[in-house]
Amino acid sequence: MTLVGSGPDLDEVLAGPGADADVLLVDLNLRGTLIVDRIGELTAAGRKVVVFSAHSEPENVLAVLDAGAEFLDKDESREHCVETIVAVAGSRPYVTPTSAGAMLADSRSQRPALSEQERTALRLWFQGMTKSSVGTRMGITEATVKQYIDRARAKYAAVGRRASTKDALLARSIQDGLIRADEVNGYQSRAWRPENRCPPTT
Template sequence: MRHARAAGADGGQVADELSAVVVDDHPAVRAGVAHWLSSGTPPIRVVASGEDVRAAWLDEGARADVVILDLHLGGPTPVLGDLRRLVEAGRRVVVYSMRADDDIALQCLELGALCYLTKAEGAEHLVRAARAAAEGRPYTPPSLAGALAGDRSDHRPALSAREVEVLVEWFQSESKEFVAQRLGISSSTVNSHLERIRVKYALIGREAPTKAALVARAIQDGLIGVDDL
């Protein structure tokens, strides 16, 4: 994945230009998403699009900063396997779906999507979600906030008070180094705490391999509220 440098009015270099690939089986949706993203401030350039996930693996689509992925491509079965493979390859994914379903939204976050967005939520939220994901940050739209706030699993890991403190600080910080400074510990200790937390979730069958997945788990378990992010 790469960022292009956009030229300013005076010929100088300004903020990095972000790029996206749009995977949706409806041409009108692909065109609409491309228009919304390119009309944002600053714009996000759609470098590839297609009706199946191959668009995200080929040519310019393979180098896009963010993947906008329709959950249902030509059939009723959600493409969770494709989502998993994209995340495992390090791609930053926004799931964009007609389906307003709390369970599937949480499942997508658990697989590593940075956002689950319904198509009813419009241009503003799509642009915000795409920009956040392209920069490696999760984004919580209104529908997802409801899904997360409404889920409180009874199957929780036994996290220590220090682990919870590190976890919450990490959600609210730009980097692990900043967490270390805030808590007066080393960066390696921060990493150790986060790895132990992931192991504890994995041991109870609730894997959280990415930061976005950990955010979802923490909200589900009442460790942090949506408004705290």
């Protein structure tokens, strides 16, 4: 990983070298103000965002996940820091303990009903297959696979539990028993180790 830009102001960073960054690592508290509302703007513009913050109250974590970004607590282990950033850069699923805890505590936890085809498409996609490969395996078109995935997202949104990113959708699916963790190759839940905390930010 290479740091291409940094600064205390988000707009200032984006106006400089940070404009070309593969992943934005954003503190939720900038100049004494929580910028939860800005996260949705960034993801809507196609940015891959990891929020790195000590403001890990469930409502903040869920708001970040709903906005399509990933949340990384400043007390997460160094291992989680690296894995989260690398996973987001590669559009791969990764769920930190903080995000998983917030989802489990989500009072909106109404389980949507997914069809068997939707669950199969999700399971194969979560295993790292492209949508085209999933379609080949299932004997359907890539467009239909995308439709199944989008339909699953819509069903979660309909019960007030948006899953805008791949790893958020994976976490919710496992949480609700729609997908088993052992069905997903590469899915990992690592133990928190205090000696490997992320370095403090300034």
